[in-house]
Amino acid sequence: MAWILIVFLIFLGGLIAPFGDILGTKIGKARFSILKLRPKKTATIITIITGGFISSISIGLLILVSEEFRQRLFVDIPLLQKTLDKSKKALVPLQKERKELESKIIQKENELNQLKSSIKEFRRGNIVIKRGQTLFIAEVNSSSNIKLDLTKIYNEADKFVRKIVFPINKDAKNILLWRPSDISKIETIASRGGDWILLIKSATNVLKGDNYVFVSPDLLENKFIVKKGDVITSAIMEKSDLNFKEINLKIKSLLRETRDEIKSKGSQVVEINTNGNFVKKIRDFLQENQNVNFMLEVVSLRDSKTVEPIVVEINIVKIAS
Template sequence: MAWILIVFLILLGGLIAPFGDLLGTKIGKARFSILKLRPKKTATIITIITGGFISSISIGLLLLISEEFRQRLFVDIPFLQKTLDESKKALIPLQEERRILEEKINIKEKELNKLKSDVKDFRSGNVVIKKGQTLFIAQVNSNPKVKFDLAKIYNSADKYVQKIVIPSKKEIKNILLWKPTDISEIERVATKGGNWIILIKAATNVLKGDNFVFVYPELLQNKIIVRKGEVITSEILINNDLDYKNINFKIRTLLRKTRDQIKSKGSITNEITTRGDFIKKIIDSLDTNRNIKYKLEVVSLRDSKTSDPILVDLTITEE
């Protein structure tokens, strides 16, 4: 639109110039006089007035046909400046949000690059310890020499991990790296009294041949999870379930529920040791000719604490 206005003004100026000159010439030849002025001066004044009149018409036409021209001609500069200042103020929090978002993006990009590196390491088969993996489990009893006992645990864990990460290295050295605050916290809690289980876990993925392994501890109270004779879980068998396939499925489901149950109580073991052939025992106990229900129960055979394997038996009774 702007270039059209420029062309229009150039053409208009070209038209005004000869018209004004022609008008002045004719008035001069006619010896026309205004206010007793000499004809020459009268012609000059009329030429000026005519030029101004034509310019006014030009501006009027521009105002009529061009909204952009009207806005530029009658714009309120102070108002625009105020609007600009307000816009700048409104932009400040947006710039801060942008900075925060850029920081988050950078963090996520670093995490993504780390993840890509970890995936690459996994694919190449070099990872021998995964992040969060439990490396060592030990029991700690509160006593006056608890710091000495903890030092022995740290040393044993160090030797064990070194065999995993650098199995060919004969020289014994400290491979585990701890936060001093973690060790202080373990000592503080352990000296309060009680029976505890310490879990030493990997803080990062570890590649074979790494010289150091960053670790962190978890300290759990070594409490009774299940007692001898306690029914941990149970399941009902109906007449339709009394075949080998269904009984086997029921037992596996029951043992899975048992594992979930002891985990929810605080056990860290993944082992549930069973005694005898459950399926044969159950089938021998069933009377498939009678339309009755049977109740299967998983019963603990001993007291088991936080880190102890769970030894269970399965009993079946009529409902």
């Protein structure tokens, strides 16, 4: 577009020059006078006015047909510069945010690649320890020498993990790595008093033959989760539910709720141990008590602390109609 305007202006200038010259010559020959000026000066003034008029028309045409020309002619340069400066300032935090996002993307890509690698190794059967897997559990008593206890626990845990990672090489030692800050934190918490449970979990997936195993120790209060005779969960069985399919579903649901309940209280056990044949017990009850409502109660059979097994039975309680 710019080169068209340049050609147009050159062409227009070429037209204006002879036209103004011809007009001035004719006025001079006619000896036309304005304001008592000599004809020669009058011709010069008219030529100047004519040139200015034609130039104005040219500029008007350019303004009319060229948006770029209008913008360049009427733009407020200081205002434009001020707007540009504001835009640059607004761009700075965006650039910073972009760098942070790019860094996060790179981090996530690395994690994804690591995950893909772990999946491949897992499929090959080379992963012997999974991330987050509990490797060792030990009791820590604040009344004893905590540092000495932690040293003993570390040695026992290291020996146990070596058998998993290096089942043949018996010379390998000190393959467990944990941060000194974790140990300091454990010592600080345990020094407050009470009984504690130390869980040593793997921080990464570990392949067979790896030289080191990074672990994350976690200190939990060794408290009672349930006591003998505690009713952990219960459910009412209506007369319409008195078929063995519904009863089996209800028992499974109750055991799931029981597991969730003890987890919420801090228990670290994965499964619940059950005692007795629930189905037979309920069948015998129904033969003697037909068309009645009753309640199923999941009852603890022993005192259980944080990492101790949870043993339960299901009791049947008749509900008065």
